[in-house]
Amino acid sequence: MYNLIYRTGILSVVILFLVCGDSPLPATDRTGKDMLKNRDELSLPVTGKKLVIAHCMTNIIRYKGHKMEDSCNPEFYPPYGNISASLGGLTQVIPLSDSFLAEASLDEAVEFEMKAAKQSGIDGFQFYYTLGNDSWDEIIRAYLRVAKKKNIDFKFTFCISHPSGGTEDLRVDAFGHRIKKIMDEAGHDDPHWLRTPDGRLILYTWYGESLADIPEDLKGKSAAYYIANAYNKLEKITQEKFACIISINEQISQQKLDQYLDYFPAVWLWTLPYTEKYIGNMVAKQCKKRKRTFTGSAFSGFYTSKLLKKGTWDMFHFAADAAIAGISKTERKYIATGLSYNFRKQWEFGIQQDVPLFNIITWNDYPEGHHLAPEINHNDGFSILLNHYKEKWKNGSSLVTDKDVIIAFYKKYHQNDKPSPFNIPVVEIEKRGIDLNVEDSIEVVTILKENGEINLKNSTKPAPAGLHVTRFAGEAGAVLITLTRNNKTIRQLNCPEWITKQPYRTDRLTYSFSTESLNTLRNLFGTDKLPQSTEYNPTIPENHLQYYKSTNPAQ
Incomplete structure (x- = not known):
């Protein structure tokens, strides 16, 4: 039955394209010549x-009846x-x-996410889009619906993410009909779609x-074909x-990049x-040489608050399963x-x-741990x-700037201070040259109207006008x-969180706080009376460290 539906669906689409006169380019011509390689459109601008x-995890959103996934x-x-x-x-x-x-509705939730993202400087989302999660499509439809209704200037597209299972045709069919249904409902001409100046959907x-199903015998072609x-x-x-903006998730070779x-x-x-040997240098250079588009990327950190099965990237999706496995069988990256x-x-x-x-x-x-959303x-x-x-x-x-801004960045404890009693192993990946000792410092970023001086724990350093970075020793305490x-x-700037010498659990997230943080909260939530990180702040009556000292005197 599925094959019949699939073939009928494809036939209908082909007929429609023939009628419209807008059929996508065939992969090969009648002689077997590759028609996809080095097409002229590949050198056209991707944006005007x-x-x-921002990459948006489609399902990580809070509204009535829909909780955050267990790992957050x-x-x-x-x-x-x-x-x-x-x-x-x-x-x-x-x-x-x-x-x-x-207690918010889905529409209220997506409106908040868009407004919060815009306040952070973000112009649109590319949605994490996987097979088997069809229910997420309603969330994407809500974004488009609310952006149009509320006249929010925000762009959207899909990010086809690690498809697996079945055959290529079945994967393409599943993605294709879901995407088409969303676009049909919103309108292919909806201005909120992220498109190139010549009208292609940026995917x-x-x-x-x-x-793709990539055969063992490539028949003289590259896997990229x-x-x-x-x-x-899919088109x-x-x-x-x-x-299509192809992701590079590894220290790629120039040969493989050229094939893409x-x-x-x-x-x-x-x-x-980013390191002295940043892969972006080679990638950007080749893109320029090949008249392709190199797009910039930035991430704020990487620490898996989620728990992974030891030695793998398989996460425990449910807290109960992680608890059953226990510390000895888990790790974070x-x-x-x-x-x-x-x-x-x-x-x-x-x-x-x-x-x-x-x-x-x-x-x-x-x-x-590489989120910008308020947390x-x-x-x-x-x-x-x-x-x-x-x-x-x-x-x-x-x-x-019409005012002076101070931002602090630091870890809650030094790398050599071992958490007790919850010392979950941390596996460092992408070891490309950043000095871990830097992460034991307190980094103060200032954006100043004019020159000044920054003082922290009786140490004073100059801070010139504009953006400037000053590092101080990451001493324990306030x-x-x-x-x-x-x-x-x-x-x-008095940060709510302190640095500790006695961490009770593994935590390598970067903590940041600024002189604007309370204003940011007021703008987003209408109040600054919201949770703050105070795990190691002894002036807070019931922080977690004090809880362990009182219940575990030996710790």
């Missing part, structure tokens, strides 16, 4: 204006009183939208090459022309950190990013390359940096930063 597009559900944040207590708590994040939107991929052919089939079903550039107009880098160093340098690199699109990894993947650890530090660099990228000048001019106190 500079945009910041605040129910499993405390190290006691829940089924993950034996792990010291499954999650180490508290998305601020969780309590605020607990992202994340390990999207697995859409078969991948491109699979997306050509036929969706009745769209694509400009034979068939695709643009690439984007996933969580490959981590990339050293030098606090805000990686995020800043990737932005500076993208500006230097004058990229037409900037990709943010990610808006709301709280479980992997008690990252707060608004990375969003302030994004807006600053975005202004420079788009207009050639730094953001003109983080209180003072800006002075001519021996006069101008601003103070």
Whole structure:
């Protein structure tokens, strides 16, 4: 029955294209010549204006009847009183939208996400899009519906993500009909779709090459040909022309990159950190040589608050399963990013390359710790940096500030301080040269109207006008930063979270807080009375460290 439906559906689409006279290019001509390789359209611009597009985890959203997934559900944040207590708590994040939107409708939730993202400097979402999760389509439809109804200037597209199972034709068919249904309902001409100046839908991929069945015998072609052919089939079903932005998730060779550039107009880098040997240098150079589009990418960190099965990338989707496995059979993965160093340098690199699109990894993947969405650890530090660099990228000048801004970035404990009793192993990946000692410092980023001085724990250092980075020793205790001019106190930043010498659980998230954080919360939620990270702040009556000292005196 399925094959009959599939063949009938394809036949209908083919007939429609023949009638409309707009059939996608065949993969080969009658002589077997490759018609997909080095097409003229691959060198065309992918965007008419500079945009910041964030990868959005479609299903990680809070509204009535729809909780956050277990790996970012605040129910499993405390190290006691829940089924993950034996792990010291499954999650180490508290998305601020969780309590605020607990009774919201889906439409209210997506409106909040768009407005919060715009405040962070983001212009649109590319939705994490997988097979077998058809129910997520209603969330995407809601974004389009609300953007149109509320006249929110925001762009959308899909990110075809690690498809698996079945055959190529079945995968293409499943994706194609879902995408077409969404686009038919919203309207293919809806201005909220992310399109190239010549009208192609910009389509992202994340390990999207697995859409294709790549034969062992390539018959003289590269694997990229078969991948491109699979997306050509997807075009036929969706009745769209694509400009596919292919993800690079590894330290790719130039040969493999060139094979991708034979068939695709643009690439984007996933969580490959900025170092002296940054892979972006080679990729950007080849894209320029081949007249393809290199798009910039920046990520704020990488630490899997989610728990993984030891030695794998298989996550425990449910807190109960992680608790049963226990600490000995679990691990978390981590990339050293030098606090805000990686995020800043990737932005500076993208500006230097004058990229037409900037990709943010990610808006709301709280479980992997590279979120910008409001949460008690990252707060608004990375969003302030994004807006600053975005202004420079788009207009050639730094953001003109009418006030002095101070941002602090640090870890809650030093790398050599071993958590007890919940010491879950952390596996560092992408070891490409960032000094781990940098992450034991307190990094103070200032954006000042004029020159000043920054003081922290009796250490004073100059802070020139504009954006400047100052590092201080990451001593345990309170983080209180003072800006002075001519021996006069101008601003103070007193961070709610302290640095500890006695961590009770593994946690390598980067914490940030700024002089604008409370204003950010007021703008988003109408109040600043929302959860804050105070795990190691002894001035808070019931922080988690004090709980363990009182219940485990030997610790």
